[in-house]
Amino acid sequence: MNRIFSGMQPTGNLHLGNYLGALRNWVKLQHEFETIFCIVDLHAITLPQDPAELRRATREVAAAYIAAGIDPAKSLIFNQSTVHMHAELAWILGCFAPLGWLNRMTQFKEKAGKDRENASLGLYAYPVLMAADILGYKATHVPVGEDQKQHLELARDIAGAFNRRYEMEYFPLPEPQIFGAATRVMSLRDGTKKMSKSDASDMSRINLTDDADAIANKIKKAKTDPHPLPDSEDGLAGRPEADNLLGIYAALSDMTMHNAIAENAGKQFSAFKRDLVDRAVAVLAPITQRMRELTSDPTEIDGILARGAEKADAMSAPLLAEVKRIVGFLRP
Numbered sequence: 001m002n003r004i005f006s007g008m009q010p011t012g013n014l015h016l017g018n019y020l021g022a023l024r025n026w027v028k029l030q031h032e033f034e035t036i037f038c039i040v041d042l043h044a045i046t047l048p049q050d051p052a053e054l055r056r057a058t059r060e061v062a063a064a065y066i067a068a069g070i071d072p073a074k075s076l077i078f079n080q081s082t083v084h085m086h087a088e089l090a091w092i093l094g095c096f097a098p099l100g101w102l103n104r105m106t107q108f109k110e111k112a113g114k115d116r117e118n119a120s121l122g123l124y125a126y127p128v129l130m131a132a133d134i135l136g137y138k139a140t141h142v143p144v145g146e147d148q149k150q151h152l153e154l155a156r157d158i159a160g161a162f163n164r165r166y167e168m169e170y171f172p173l174p175e176p177q178i179f180g181a182a183t184r185v186m187s188l189r190d191g192t193k194k195m196s197k198s199d200a201s202d203m204s205r206i207n208l209t210d211d212a213d214a215i216a217n218k219i220k221k222a223k224t225d226p227h228p229l230p231d232s233e234d235g236l237a238g239r240p241e242a243d244n245l246l247g248i249y250a251a252l253s254d255m256t257m258h259n260a261i262a263e264n265a266g267k268q269f270s271a272f273k274r275d276l277v278d279r280a281v282a283v284l285a286p287i288t289q290r291m292r293e294l295t296s297d298p299t300e301i302d303g304i305l306a307r308g309a310e311k312a313d314a315m316s317a318p319l320l321a322e323v324k325r326i327v328g329f330l331r332p
């Protein structure tokens, strides 16, 4: 059986990049795979979090999953800290991850910034915890945005190192699934920077909680260049903002980049942006509305998370026990 594991951090607002790069694909994949979608609160605390805000954001991410179309009857939904395998397996796998591998991780370098001495061990070990998330369920496929590719390669390397040490094909090597026209959604203010929760400017991203007016305003003010839209992919060279907005248009319309370019060739940005607003609002408004309903009374969400945690624990506990036996831990 092919099994999917993926997750999102409950930090700040979910945005269009999270939706188009990951969540939207998850919804489709539920029908072909056994699926596990986690809210990775252990990962969230690798940077400082306010406790009340972390609780709120955890429920909000669960609400976003469900509002976007993840069906709790089909997919496991739970928050990572409620299932003890994650942290325990991360410790064991950390003993198979040489510093040389971890030192190559670009996300750590970005997040730690210049002040690396003050970055936490947790931030450094972030990708090892990710490997535990995936391998702890023997997941075979991992749908993510482009920015997580390097972390998935590390998870494969760690799985390989474990398998080699004990001379068995224990962990399957998980395959990244990075697809669609928006695997890397860029900032609306700067087409060379990733759309991100941590960008200081709220105008740089469309949040899943934004209403129609906010979406229209952000798209209207999005950075562009003075030329009409091109008629071929080659015409996007050196035009990161045009490239980004067309990619968003394509993904929202469920079409290829090629078709999105053909449909909009020669248009001025002003006209194109009006169409883009219409598509964005048509796709996002129902999700935002459902998220509001779900977060207004957390009883339903809390129940889904509790049931998900129970199942995820039952699923992962035998694997953890087996890994401990393989490693040689005595269990009298």
Ligand code: TYM
Pocket (backbone or CB within 6 Å): 005, 006, 007, 008, 009, 010, 017, 018, 019, 020, 021, 022, 040, 043, 129, 130, 133, 134, 142, 143, 144, 145, 146, 147, 148, 182, 183, 184, 185, 186, 194, 195, 196
């Ligand atoms: P997070 O919360 O940073 O991102 C969640 C998902 O959103 C994707 N994403 C984007 N896709 C396209 N354009 C963007 N601008 C953009 N920004 C974010 C990310 O690629 C991701 O798929 N470390 C993971 C969470 C995680 C995880 C895992 C994922 C923890 N354990 C195990 C897979 C498997 C992360 O990036 O979260």
